Amino acid sequence: MQFLKKSFCVVLVLAAAVSVSADEAKGKKKKDNKGPAPTARFVEKLVLTDAQKEQAAAVDKEFAPKLAEINKTRLALLTDAQKTAEKDARKAAKEAGKTPAESRKAVDEALKLTDDQKAKMKDIQKQNTELNGKIVEALKKFLTAEQIEKLPKVGGGKKGAEKKKKKDAA
Numbered sequence: 001m002q003f004l005k006k007s008f009c010v011v012l013v014l015a016a017a018v019s020v021s022a023d024e025a026k027g028k029k030k031k032d033n034k035g036p037a038p039t040a041r042f043v044e045k046l047v048l049t050d051a052q053k054e055q056a057a058a059v060d061k062e063f064a065p066k067l068a069e070i071n072k073t074r075l076a077l078l079t080d081a082q083k084t085a086e087k088d089a090r091k092a093a094k095e096a097g098k099t100p101a102e103s104r105k106a107v108d109e110a111l112k113l114t115d116d117q118k119a120k121m122k123d124i125q126k127q128n129t130e131l132n133g134k135i136v137e138a139l140k141k142f143l144t145a146e147q148i149e150k151l152p153k154v155g156g157g158k159k160g161a162e163k164k165k166k167k168d169a170a
Helices: 001-033 049-079 081-096 101-111 113-138 147-148 157-168
Strands: none
Touching: 049 113, 081 101
16 A cells, blocks of 8 residues: 555656646747747847847847738738748758748749739838848947948848849940
């Protein structure tokens, strides 16, 4: 009888430990689903001081809701089939080692957007580019000159338009 009581207590302790472990694992997954911070792709190659990390976190906090809204609008524009095709095309492009430009082209071809979707997508991209510009401007307020030089260029803007005009004129 004594052995049975001790065995029962051991089983209860193990069950409680497994339950706590499962709860912790669920908590970690929820944090990971948050997605990358708005500043993440801009500062990923930079070595930031602790103060700069805090300032970058403040920029993230400011721009995250705006970025989430743009992404939500973009996803609402796509059908379930298009979302699946986009995911598959991104995965295939990554596995094939394609450049970002090649990957975008492959995804665009896989999406098969309607003319209406293309027009709306262009507007969404414009909003995203403008927001990225604002994020970079906010980062420039606290980064050093060397760090600013390492920031990726945002938009392409006028330079791309000038090249196109020169091509059209020729």
